[in-house]
Amino acid sequence: MTSILARALRPFFRGRYRVVDDLTTRPRPDDSPHVHAPGVDPDRVLVFGNGPAVGWGVRCHDLAIPGHLARSLSALTGRGVDVDAFADADMTVATAADHLPDRELCGYDVVVVVLGMSDALRLLPPEKWRRGMSRLLDAVDRATGPSTGVIVTGIQPPSTVPRFGAAPGGVVDRHARLLNETTRALCAERPAVRVMPAPEMPGGSDDRSGDTARYQAWGAALAEVAAPIVDIGVADGQGARASRHAPQSVDRRVEAIRSLGLLDTPAEKRFDDIVERARTLLGAQGAAFSLITEGRHWNKAVSGSSLTEMPVVDSFCAHTIRSGRPLVVPDAWRDDRFVSHPSVRFYAGHPIETDDGVRIGALCVVDAEPRGVEGVDLVLLRELALAVQRELRVSALDAS
Template identity: 45%
Template sequence: MRQPPTPLLRPAATARILWRDTFAQLPVRPSGVPVAHAEGLDADRVLIVGNGLAVGWGVRIHDLALTGTLARALSAATGRGSEVHAAADPALVVATAADALGAVDPAAFDAVVLVVGASDAARLLSEGRWTAGLRAAFDTLLAAGAPPVFVLGIPPVSGVPFFGVRPGGALDQWAEHLNSLTAELCRTHPLAPVYVEPSAEVPLDEGGRDPEQGLDRDRYRGPEEYGRVATDLVAAMAPVLDLAAARGDHPASTAQPVERRLAALGSLGLLDTAPEERFDRLVRMAQKVFGTESAAFTLLDRDRQWHKSRVGYDRAEDPIDDSFCATAILDTGPLVVEDALFDPRPLPRTNVRFYVGHPVEAPDGTRVGTICVFDRAPQQVSEVQVSFLRELALGLQDELAGSVASVTAAEELVPVR
């Protein structure tokens, strides 16, 4: 790397970015809940926190952004399911990264990906401030008991059309320098995060097009570029997650406090409400695929399990002491009981012999209930059926997230008096 740029350039670089923030037209970005998943069992759960690549600039849906491409690439590499959540903020910089990480629950995931630095490099942030901000972020993750952490290096600033800078110039050089500081801090910090070097940008032809894809780069980033970033991340993440899976060590699979569940249920406002077709449809699908007497979407209150939707079952609620679902929500994966009469685990002793349930989470990641199928006769179950039940659980979570988003949007429209 050539000599770092003089600090005298920093005010000009900052002014340039502020001007572009004010007057430049921002590209499209995904809307909706920033979650993507890939099919399969024993799913790995990943949290992306950051700006830039984490936001998904240039595409309209999260499945085409880093969330979706990472979910698919990770599942293809591990053979397991995956679920990728993003806590992205276009305004996030390294100085605010610790606050952003403090607002999430990294211990609820199997891995955390930190994506930050493009805006800082574009402003020629000083070495001291960069290192201090990054160290504070690592300290926050360490104190929260975070799972393995992966830090994505800053891609060339010139690869972001918004910044409007030439390749190989002062800002690209400074991004490389900040990356070297990041790699060193990753080696020495007690958190021991893994630094992931970003791929080199694909050179453009004379017409400003990506020669590999034949795509116009004026449209900002596209799925193929997010796919390359996902490939870089998966090369580092898959071996770590494979080792954890082989040990049966999923950090996300820990019991959650009852009070947290009750608070999440209160925010959803579903308890003791009328049946809804959007939930009933998914429960009917579960019952049909498994061929059981009964199926339900069940919410776990303090002393009872209440069935928001049910098929083939008369009672609207049951004591929680008789609840297979109360056992199912202790973990993030499915609970499969082919014959409760001969199952050695501590399960309720009722007339239910067969039970398969998958946890259903509120938008904040709290496990609030299950989608389950059950029968008085034992039966065998296939991986395909269990994987399908997970898909239905994710469908229920999408409905819950949509409800919360609608309520939030409605509240924002209420005028302040």
């Protein structure tokens, strides 16, 4: 009886909700879809999908699911967190696999799939939902590594979104439950996939403060599921973390640097200011933002030194970018790798990456006196490195 009723009502609901993802008067994030929580050795998460993943009602990703997830997960793990968002309002379960980023996703510890509100509102038949979700999970499996966790979130009752005007417990809510049951049955056959019920939504009006509270509930619920997954990754030191920190192709790095159009360009205040802050805040005699090509170490920005270039063989930063972790050299005079640096004893550098995870160089500070590893705030160094990366996105947009 339920399926017969759904078929009879489907044309009505499809017509009523056909513009559900075309909310042109509704604000949505228009900033870069990358957020982070401070800390070292960050976990990495991709939020993928539509509906709540789009961030309707707020102007930045920091106030949407990615920002709340990053902060909640960091509070649980005590580590830094990087969250990337890849959401499209026009995505449906039938097209989701085609929307996956066109690159390997093996560097993510967790991929979160938030999908289905528009399909539920349109009363998509369960068999079509199962086919689309199965195709998407197959595509995610091919793009990720064996240790990447996958979280598929349930569809929240459409009636909890005031704008839709759906009756609580009505046909649309019941159909969302049916699709959720289909998802659970499908994912029961996939041990690596965890299904998270949609969080209970805070009550209230459909205003901005209500939207923020709802995203906070999403972030907290996702963090509870994601925390054990990323902790396992830290414990075994393999999988996504190993992939992120593995050596990278020189050709890939050179191509990424070339596409940014920064090499051999004049000094720019935006980078100079960050480097000067690094030198001052970290109490060092020198600081630099360096690009590492096949045979060159070239400083795009320098503070406290006039040296702009050196051979890669003499470069601290060339060692830094061999992994995604910061490198600290307490005393270069006692380190056989750096005996060619008579004027530098202390070095601390953090890799600089493109949005695709290509390590192109480093932000570093140096000193003529040795320091212990505890002598540098690595959380602050990472924050400053991320500031450089934000400016690189501007360069990438200008070059495109």
